Amino acid sequence: MASRSTRRVQARLLLNLFYVQGKIPTLATRHDYYLALALTVRDQMLHRWISTAEAYTKHGSRTVAYFSAEFLMARTWATTS
Numbered sequence: 063m064a065s066r067s068t069r070r071v072q073a074r075l076l077l078n079l080f081y082v083q084g085k086i087p088t089l090a091t092r093h094d095y096y097l098a099l100a101l102t103v104r105d106q107m108l109h110r111w112i113s114t115a116e117a118y119t120k121h122g123s124r125t126v127a128y129f130s131a132e133f134l135m136a137r138t139w140a141t142t143s
Contacts, residue, residue: 075102 064072079085079098090098118125 071102074105075099078102078105 075095075098076087078101079087079090079094082101083090083094083098085094117123
């Protein structure tokens, strides 16, 4: 028997398949299912990221971000060539 979380992922996958791609399961290709799964995973990650950002904001936490040297060098090369 499938767990509750498995059933929830399956339901969200079918919602993405129908509402985002406009496909019904009987007409969907493997690629359609792949895209629906990717969107389902993205939605879950986004939901967790927003929850984390809200918690950080609520507690007044600060966030530090940095760019790697590789990124900065690539930008320099792109503007000089």
